[in-house]
Amino acid sequence: MYRILVINPGSTSTKVALYKGDxxxxxxxxxxxxxxxxxxxxxxxxxxxxxxxxEKTLHKKKLDVxxxxxxxxxxxxxxxxxxxTYKVSEDLLRDIRxxxxxxxxxxxxxxxxxxxxxxxxxxxxxFVDPVSVDEFEPVARISGIxxxxxxxxxxxxxxxxxxxxxxxxxxxxxxxxxLIVVHLGGGISICPIRKxxxxxxxxxxxxxxxxxxxxxxxxxxxxxxxxxxxxxSYAEMKKRxxxxxxxxxxxxxxxxxxxxxxxxxxxxxxxxxYEAMAxxxxxxxxxxxxxxxxxxDAILLTGGLAKSDVLIHWIKERVAFLAPVVVYAGxxxxxxxxxxxxRVLKGEEEAKTY
Amino acid sequence: xxxxxxxxxxTKGVFLTKTFRILVINPGSTSTKVALFENIxxxxxxxxxxxxxxxxxFSKIADQHEFRVNVIEKSLGxxxxxIxxxxxxxxxxxxxxxxxxxxxxxxxxxxxxxxxAEWGExxxxxGGIIAYDIGQEVGIPAFIVDPVVVDEMRPEARISGIxxxxxxxxxxxxxxxxVARIAAQELGxxxxxxxLIVVHMGGGISVGAHEKxxxxxxxxxxxxxxxxxxxxxxxxxxGQLVELCFSGKxTEDELKKRxxxxxxxxxxxxxxxxxxxxxxxxxxxxxIKLIYSAMAYQVAxxxxxxxxxxxxxxHRIVLTGGLAYDNHFVxxxxxxVEWIAGIxxxxxxxxxxxxxxxxxRVLRGEEKAKIYS
Numbered sequence: 088m089y090r091i092l093v094i095n096p097g098s099t100s101t102k103v104a105l106y107k108g109d110x111x112x113x114x115x116x117x118x119x120x121x122x123x124x125x126x127x128x129x130x131x132x133x134x135x136x137x138x139x140x141x142e143k144t145l146h147k148k149k150l151d152v153x154x155x156x157x158x159x160x161x162x163x164x165x166x167x168x169x170x171x172t173y174k175v176s177e178d179l180l181r182d183i184r185x186x187x188x189x190x191x192x193x194x195x196x197x198x199x200x201x202x203x204x205x206x207x208x209x210x211x212x213x214f215v216d217p218v219s220v221d222e223f224e225p226v227a228r229i230s231g232i233x234x235x236x237x238x239x240x241x242x243x244x245x246x247x248x249x250x251x252x253x254x255x256x257x258x259x260x261x262x263x264x265x266l267i268v269v270h271l272g273g274g275i276s277i278c279p280i281r282k283x284x285x286x287x288x289x290x291x292x293x294x295x296x297x298x299x300x301x302x303x304x305x306x307x308x309x310x311x312x313x314x315x316x317x318x319x320s321y322a323e324m325k326k327r328x329x330x331x332x333x334x335x336x337x338x339x340x341x342x343x344x345x346x347x348x349x350x351x352x353x354x355x356x357x358x359x360x361y362e363a364m365a366x367x368x369x370x371x372x373x374x375x376x377x378x379x380x381x382x383x384d385a386i387l388l389t390g391g392l393a394k395s396d397v398l399i400h401w402i403k404e405r406v407a408f409l410a411p412v413v414v415y416a417g418x419x420x421x422x423x424x425x426x427x428x429x430r431v432l433k434g435e436e437e438a439k440t441y
Numbered sequence: 442x443x444x445x446x447x448x449x450x451x452t453k454g455v456f457l458t459k460t461f462r463i464l465v466i467n468p469g470s471t472s473t474k475v476a477l478f479e480n481i482x483x484x485x486x487x488x489x490x491x492x493x494x495x496x497x498x499f500s501k502i503a504d505q506h507e508f509r510v511n512v513i514e515k516s517l518g519x520x521x522x523x524i525x526x527x528x529x530x531x532x533x534x535x536x537x538x539x540x541x542x543x544x545x546x547x548x549x550x551x552x553x554x555x556x557x558a559e560w561g562e563x564x565x566x567x568g569g570i571i572a573y574d575i576g577q578e579v580g581i582p583a584f585i586v587d588p589v590v591v592d593e594m595r596p597e598a599r600i601s602g603i604x605x606x607x608x609x610x611x612x613x614x615x616x617x618x619x620v621a622r623i624a625a626q627e628l629g630x631x632x633x634x635x636x637l638i639v640v641h642m643g644g645g646i647s648v649g650a651h652e653k654x655x656x657x658x659x660x661x662x663x664x665x666x667x668x669x670x671x672x673x674x675x676x677x678x679x680g681q682l683v684e685l686c687f688s689g690k691x692t693e694d695e696l697k698k699r700x701x702x703x704x705x706x707x708x709x710x711x712x713x714x715x716x717x718x719x720x721x722x723x724x725x726x727x728x729i730k731l732i733y734s735a736m737a738y739q740v741a742x743x744x745x746x747x748x749x750x751x752x753x754x755x756h757r758i759v760l761t762g763g764l765a766y767d768n769h770f771v772x773x774x775x776x777x778v779e780w781i782a783g784i785x786x787x788x789x790x791x792x793x794x795x796x797x798x799x800x801x802r803v804l805r806g807e808e809k810a811k812i813y814s
Contacts, residue, residue: 225731225735226731226734226735226738227735227738228735229669229709229731229732229735229738229739230669230674230675230676230677230678231669231670231673231674231675231676231677231700231704231705231708232674232677232682232685232699232700232704232708233708233709234685235677235678235681235682235685236678237678238678290678292680293678293679293680293681294676294678294679296602297600297601297602298602301602302601302602302603302679303601303602303679304601304602304666304676304679305601305602305603305606305666305679306601306606306608306609306661306664306665306666307664307665307666307674307675307676307677307679307682307700308663308664308665308697308700308701309606309664309665310606310665310679310682310683310686311682311686311693311696311697311700312693313605313606314682314683314686314687315686315693315696321683321684321687324683324686324687325680325683327603328602328603328679328680328683329680332602332603333602336602336603336604337600337604359596359597359600360600362597363596363597363598363599363600366597366598366750369749369750370746370749370750371746372749373745373746373747373748373749373750374742374743374745374746375742375745376745376748377741377742377744377745377777377778377781378738378741378742378777380776380777380780381777381778381780381781382780404752405749405750405752405753406749406753407753408748408752408753408754409749409753
């Protein structure tokens with residue numbers, strides 16, 4: 088039985104878990120206060136503190152690292168990569184340390200943490216399907232302005248994990264089927280997956296449907312006008328697109344449970360906005376169906392918002408004609424990482440090299 | 442006597458056999474088109490081009506009034522056209538407040554809005570005004586038909602991801618509606634019974650979801666969403682666009698030009714001459730092939746979008762506008778969307794005929810003229 092240590096650094100915590108095969112043995116969340124994190128100028132400077140805390144946890148759990156088969160860390164916004172499970176390499180370590188990545192983000196140090204623990208154990212370190220997974224076809228990269236290339240950034244970890252799971256449930260190989268996978272979280276990613284490859288994606292920060300916290304696509308001339316109006320600074324505008332856009336901008340909350348409560352109580356505006364979000368999600372699914380030329384085996388809805396029955400109902404009524412819709416509510420990053428490593432350990436997939 | 446005739450026409454069907462003489466006036470940004478129709482038959486059409494120099498003295502569109510009237514009168518004279526023989530005049534509708542689709546009688550309120558450019562400056566604002574002048578002179582009604590501000594969008598389609606930007610309905614309504622009627626008829630359906638996805642492909646591209654006679658959603662080709670087109674950027678990544686706006690590299694006007702006018706194909710390839718692009722596409726130029734295919738890819742995506750708006754109940758996909766002459770381009774779209782519904786292609790656009798037909802429906806009593814208020 089393979090024993091896999093999973094390390095997932097988030098902005099205010101590090102999650103650590105031990106898996107035996109595909110089963111979780113234990114799962115710990117090491118939380119950090121704002122004061123603890125305030126002292127670090129750059130995110131990467133937190134590495135030492137985070138590593139020591141992970142080691143303490145392993146000690147507390149009496150885990151002998153020598154008993155591990157592999158360590159897997161969350162991948163970050165690295166350079167554009169094919170999807171899959173990657174072995175942490177010297178090149179990657181150098182790129183992370185020198186900041187040669189698409190964005191500074193805490194997930195960048197996941198691979199470093201995995202590497203350092205794996206070194207002690209003498210086992211391989213992996214990362215799985217980072218947000219920078221890029222399997223776009225050339226036509227998908229073109230926008231209407233040459234210097235604004237459409238970029239592939241997506242919730243790849245959950246999207247690919249859900250695709251693997253659905254393929255198994257369908258009794259098919261992922262490399263034989265076409266899927267549209269919809270990740271419904273604070274941001275929303277919608278991806279056509281052709282025989283395992285993610286050939287397009289809306290890029291949740293740049294377009295597609297609006298989401299609980301993001302604006303999605305906007306009429307561009309109106310957006311430009313707003314930018315030049317002098318009313319907002321650059322940082323404010325960015326915040327209006329990502330962070331304070333979408334549901335939060337319209338309704339003052341990004342909490343779907345609260346919004347459903349308001350709808351139940353007869354709040355018409357809440358209903359209109361929430362339904363408009365479902366409407367835009369459906370539209371993006373329709374767009375991606377043409378990318379697959381209508382050959383779609385299933386549409387998968389996943390992420391936290393997939394627990395919202397009313398939202399799912401509204402989406403389904405518009406897209407059910409395309410393909411069967413299957414709901415995999417929630418997301419389990421730890422399991423997704425463990426399973427990614429496990430596929431390689433079992434030899435079902437080959438680890439890719441960064 | 443004239444007035445009596447119009448009233449009688451309201452009795453539906455009575456005058457189906459009568460011949461109506463309709464004058465059509467279509468002022469564009471660089472030309473004025475004038476045509477005479479007898480029912481749907483065009484007796485003459487003249488297109489008078491205006492150079493930049495001719496139009497330069499006029500700071501506002503409304504100031505071109507007299508200039509355009511003279512042009513039209515001259516054309517009527519050349520064609521020995523006696524306006525007293527007309528039954529109505531129809532002008533290309535201008536920028537008005539959002540209104541439902543249809544044929545509108547030009548009234549005081551409309552003249553005011555067009556004259557003051559209350560909803561924006563556009564050459565077609567003069568269409569309604571001049572039609573009204575001639576109508577008054579003869580004592581016959583003046584109409585406009587399906588202006589770009591036709592708005593039948595559903596409430597959920599209006600919401601964008603930030604509250605102060607509303608999605609608006611501005612599109613090639615005249616051609617979309619005219620072609621949709623023809624397509625429905627060919628399916629043996631009334632337009633009011635049919636679900637259609639209509640794709641107008643010209644300098645800008647609009648893709649409309651027509652549900653039982655209403656365009657319940659459409660990308661705004663002018664304000665930038667949907668596919669890029671020969672001259673427009675369409676939807677682009679919003680975060681990167683904001684970055685560009687704040688980069689200091691472009692003034693607001695320059696940036697707007699990059700979105701509409703100098704965006705899309707012309708930005709990538711330096712030309713918006715799609716016949717040239719098609720030719721070079723066939724010769725195998727890799728860059729041209731990529732841009733040309735990407736535009737088809739985005740048009741197809743927008744068609745998929747409209748299919749979900751119609752919940753998959755689509756009788757027909759209808760391709761129209763100048764780009765629909767390009768068989769290769771149509772082919773690239775077809776392979777991505779033909780699973781949604783059958784495809785009909787009506788290349789080009791017949792604005793003059795569409796305007797005449799809009800007026801004719803009212804003259805024949807098939808439709809009531811709507812009132813702009």
